[in-house]
Amino acid sequence: MTSLSEFLQVAPVAPDVLAPSLWLIIALPLLGAFICGVFGKMLGRANVHLIACSTVGGAFVLSVLTFWATSSMDLESRRLLSFFVNPFGQDRDYVRYALAYDYGTWFSAGDFRVNFGLMVDHLSGILLLVITGVGFLIHLYSTSYMEHDPAYARFFAYLNLFVAAMLVLVMADNLVLLFVGWEGVGMASYLLIGFWYEDPAKAWAGRKAFVTNRIGDFAFLIATFLMVLTVGAFTRQADERDFTSVGTSSERYASALSDKGPVTFLGLQKMAEALPDGGPGQVNLSTVINAGPLEGYTFGGVMTAALLLFLLGAAGKSAQLPLYVWLPDAMAGPTPVSALIHAATMVTAGVYLFSRMSALLVLSPTAMATVAIIGALTSLLAALIAFAQDDIKKVLAYSTVSQLGIMFMGVGMGIFWAAVLHLVTHAFFKACLFLGAGSVMHGNGDETDIKKLGGLRREMKWTWGTFFVATLAITGIVPLSGFFSKDAIFHGVHHNHLAGLPWVSSVVYYLGLLIAACTAFYMTRVYLLTFEGPRSKEARVAHAHESAWQMTLPLVVLAILSVVSSIYAWPLLKASSDGRPQPVFENFLSPVFSAMNRVVATGKTVELDTSVPAMGDYVFAWLVAVSGGALAGFLYLKFFPSRAGQPVPAFARAVRRAAQNKFYVDELYELVIIRPVKFTAFILFRVVDALLIDTVAVRGTAWVTARVGSALRYVQSGDAQAYAAVMALALVGGVAYALIQVLQ
Amino acid sequence: MVPIPYYLLLAAALFCMGMFGVMVRRNALVVFMCVELMLNAANLTFLAFARMHGDVIGHVSAFFVIAVAASEAAIGLAIVIAVFRSRGSVLVEDLRTMKH
Numbered sequence: 001m002t003s004l005s006e007f008l009q010v011a012p013v014a015p016d017v018l019a020p021s022l023w024l025i026i027a028l029p030l031l032g033a034f035i036c037g038v039f040g041k042m043l044g045r046a047n048v049h050l051i052a053c054s055t056v057g058g059a060f061v062l063s064v065l066t067f068w069a070t071s072s073m074d075l076e077s078r079r080l081l082s083f084f085v086n087p088f089g090q091d092r093d094y095v096r097y098a099l100a101y102d103y104g105t106w107f108s109a110g111d112f113r114v115n116f117g118l119m120v121d122h123l124s125g126i127l128l129l130v131i132t133g134v135g136f137l138i139h140l141y142s143t144s145y146m147e148h149d150p151a152y153a154r155f156f157a158y159l160n161l162f163v164a165a166m167l168v169l170v171m172a173d174n175l176v177l178l179f180v181g182w183e184g185v186g187m188a189s190y191l192l193i194g195f196w197y198e199d200p201a202k203a204w205a206g207r208k209a210f211v212t213n214r215i216g217d218f219a220f221l222i223a224t225f226l227m228v229l230t231v232g233a234f235t236r237q238a239d240e241r242d243f244t245s246v247g248t249s250s251e252r253y254a255s256a257l258s259d260k261g262p263v264t265f266l267g268l269q270k271m272a273e274a275l276p277d278g279g280p281g282q283v284n285l286s287t288v289i290n291a292g293p294l295e296g297y298t299f300g301g302v303m304t305a306a307l308l309l310f311l312l313g314a315a316g317k318s319a320q321l322p323l324y325v326w327l328p329d330a331m332a333g334p335t336p337v338s339a340l341i342h343a344a345t346m347v348t349a350g351v352y353l354f355s356r357m358s359a360l361l362v363l364s365p366t367a368m369a370t371v372a373i374i375g376a377l378t379s380l381l382a383a384l385i386a387f388a389q390d391d392i393k394k395v396l397a398y399s400t401v402s403q404l405g406i407m408f409m410g411v412g413m414g415i416f417w418a419a420v421l422h423l424v425t426h427a428f429f430k431a432c433l434f435l436g437a438g439s440v441m442h443g444n445g446d447e448t449d450i451k452k453l454g455g456l457r458r459e460m461k462w463t464w465g466t467f468f469v470a471t472l473a474i475t476g477i478v479p480l481s482g483f484f485s486k487d488a489i490f491h492g493v494h495h496n497h498l499a500g501l502p503w504v505s506s507v508v509y510y511l512g513l514l515i516a517a518c519t520a521f522y523m524t525r526v527y528l529l530t531f532e533g534p535r536s537k538e539a540r541v542a543h544a545h546e547s548a549w550q551m552t553l554p555l556v557v558l559a560i561l562s563v564v565s566s567i568y569a570w571p572l573l574k575a576s577s578d579g580r581p582q583p584v585f586e587n588f589l590s591p592v593f594s595a596m597n598r599v600v601a602t603g604k605t606v607e608l609d610t611s612v613p614a615m616g617d618y619v620f621a622w623l624v625a626v627s628g629g630a631l632a633g634f635l636y637l638k639f640f641p642s643r644a645g646q647p648v649p650a651f652a653r654a655v656r657r658a659a660q661n662k663f664y665v666d667e668l669y670e671l672v673i674i675r676p677v678k679f680t681a682f683i684l685f686r687v688v689d690a691l692l693i694d695t696v697a698v699r700g701t702a703w704v705t706a707r708v709g710s711a712l713r714y715v716q717s718g719d720a721q722a723y724a725a726v727m728a729l730a731l732v733g734g735v736a737y738a739l740i741q742v743l744q
Numbered sequence: 745m746v747p748i749p750y751y752l753l754l755a756a757a758l759f760c761m762g763m764f765g766v767m768v769r770r771n772a773l774v775v776f777m778c779v780e781l782m783l784n785a786a787n788l789t790f791l792a793f794a795r796m797h798g799d800v801i802g803h804v805s806a807f808f809v810i811a812v813a814a815s816e817a818a819i820g821l822a823i824v825i826a827v828f829r830s831r832g833s834v835l836v837e838d839l840r841t842m843k844h
Contacts, residue, residue: 717840718840719836719837719840720836720839721766721767721768721836721837724763724766724767725767728763728767
């Protein structure tokens with residue numbers, strides 16, 4: 001046991017050797033995208049598969065090494081070797097379990113500077129593993145799934161491009177570089193959703209996703225600029241006393257800003273740590289900014305505004321309430337894309353962003369409450385819509401929206417580690433579900449309507465088994481991972497309290513229980529209709545066939561992962577502070593969230609309860625999940641089959657139709673936003689563009705010039721006497737003017 | 745001695761006659777002669793003012809005008825002869841090649 005832990009503590013590649021090579025993790029998939037995209041047609045199918053899979057596989061190996069190196073210890077001195085040249089605090093921050101490398105200035109303008117810095121700590125490390133690991137499995141799956149598609153090289157190029165962009169997002173050590181990845185995944189997602197662009201509906205879905213994401217990205221940008229201004233205001237106003245509590249000095253902070261730029265996460269974190277500690281005369285959240293563009297606003301107010309804008313940005317990417325509509329439509333893309341992008345990686349970017357900026361988020365209870373409530377409402381709405389969807393991928397898409405809402409609830413109520421854990425376990429079981437759905441479609445002639453499937457249990461054994469495990473995981477059945485990660489969130493949500501907003505906690509908690517029961521219901525429904533019962537008479541093919549090993553192997557791996565990852569939620573370790581039992585994952589992420597904990601301890605904006613759920617909590621949560629599943633089981637196995645042929649009551653049909661049509665949210669958006677915008681655009685086009693600019697300004701100028709020219713043509717006769725006459729007239733005029741002047 | 749206004753009126757009359765000639769006569773040679781007439785009107789005003797002020801600036805100006813007019817007449821005559829050789833006409837309306 002000791003030798004194993006020592007083996008795990010000594011990385012095969014020393015951290016200081018590895019750190020300058022962090023860029024390789026991003027460069028490998030990017031290279032793959034380039035080769036597949038440019039030379040794909042020449043290379044042939046097998047080579048494209050080889051390149052696409054091996055670049056992501058290589059990135060996975062590098063990620064494992066990097067991840068390993070973040071905890072690398074010197075066995076003699078028991079100190080961490082992984083280093084973080086950290087100008088904001090101590091020189092080498094041994095406590096942070098992070099590997100970072102700064103490749104120098106990316107761009108700078110005036111005193112604003114952005115560095116190209118990469119950082120891997122335990123949070124981004126675990127995401128690296130998920131992205132490259134699950135990404136590799138999905139690449140492998142795609143080699144079989146996209147076998148018959150003529151544009152497979154383009155597909156793999158896009159997929160590699162996506163992986164590269166997502167890695168940039170996760171490894172960036174500042175907001176601007178993160179935004180590059182943020183936009184990159186949006187673009188790759190657009191390309192992949194509209195992959196089958198010959199079909200207008202699919203191309204439209206891609207465009208919808210793109211536009212919806214742009215709205216969020218715009219908010220993200222504004223929030224970033226607000227942050228830059230706030231950091232500037234803070235450096236001007238803060239004095240030595242503000243920094244004493246955070247282990248740095250104002251000179252050091254200022255020099256670090258000029259060295260690394262204002263948007264580095266570490267710099268923001270140091271500012272967040274300095275803000276709540278408000279002695280007399282010190283800068284704190286209620287201090288008014290005294291100069292600059294933000295003059296007159298308090299630090300706390302600006303922070304809340306920026307965080308709410310970040311929430312809008314995250315809502316775009318993570319499909320939360322006002323902007324969730326793109327995700328279900330995104331299922332138009334190939335199924336591996338749905339699994340990789342719209343279940344496992346990109347949509348979790350919002351959760352990642354808030355976890356990365358947790359120290360800032362806990363400064364503002366208002367923003368936290370908004371995040372939690374948005375999450376809960378999204379989750380509930382999506383779960384209700386999922387009840388009535390018949391397309392297997394649509395159900396899974398709404399379930400993704402719903403699960404993301406649960407993660408946002410966790411983030412909003414300050415239980416960050418559980419949100420990240422749920423992110424990871426959700427990546428496993430939802431990817432497994434999506435890939436399983438793809439396998440079902442593959443074996444049934446691309447049939448997606450669950451009413452026309454059924455009875456696949458005997459015909460697709462591997463798909464059935466893995467889908468069953470993943471369904472149990474997402475439903476929340478002991479001892480699968482979904483149970484523990486979801487209930488860790490619910491437990492935290494129940495026991496954490498926001499300062500000044502005590503009601504949020506209980507509201508969100510009870511909504512959460514409802515959501516858990518709903519999740520169990522619709523997931524059981526999908527499972528039963530697809531795999532149990534007799535084979536539907538409307539099925540496209542008489543007998544489904546099991547998919548190739550390239551497709552079943554990822555399914556099996558993901559199913560195993562979605563079982564074993566539950567161990568991370570178990571309270572097996574002891575907290576270093578007080579020795580109470582602590583879940584493995586909380587312990588593991590504690591260096592990342594230590595700043596957040598310090599801010600909470602001094603700021604008192606949120607009351608964190610770090611206890612672990614007791615047996616009673618677990619039993620209650622389990623009962624809730626089982627009741628939902630049991631209800632679905634009763635309805636779809638007993639009740640509905642027995643009533644087959646009888647007319648359905650009118651109200652039930654109305655409810656079902658409303659849910660099926662997504663409660664007309666798209667239509668509402670169409671009416672309230674899209675139509676007025678289109679109308680305004682039409683008016684602007686007709687009046688301003690076509691009339692004022694095109695007709696009056698552009699063509700009008702040419703017209704006037706031409707007319708004046710043709711009129712003046714008659715004047716230029718070449719007749720010297722006519723010219724002389726004009727000169728004489730001018731002379732007469734001049735003389736007359738002179739006379740008038742003289743006479744007056 | 746005749747008062748200055750008379751001289752000036754005479755000069756103005758000469759100038760107007762010259763200008764009228766420039767504008768209405770078709771023969772280029774006559775037009776040149778009319779230009780001379782206008783120049784002489786100017787000379788007359790110069791001399792009248794010189795006489796009035798009792799200095800020599802007006803006289804000097806008149807000499808300059810005569811010199812310039814002589815050289816201009818020489819060049820103008822040369823141009824008119826060249827045009828006549830190439831076109832067989834000295835009428836002003838025919839000489840509209842400047843238009844192009």
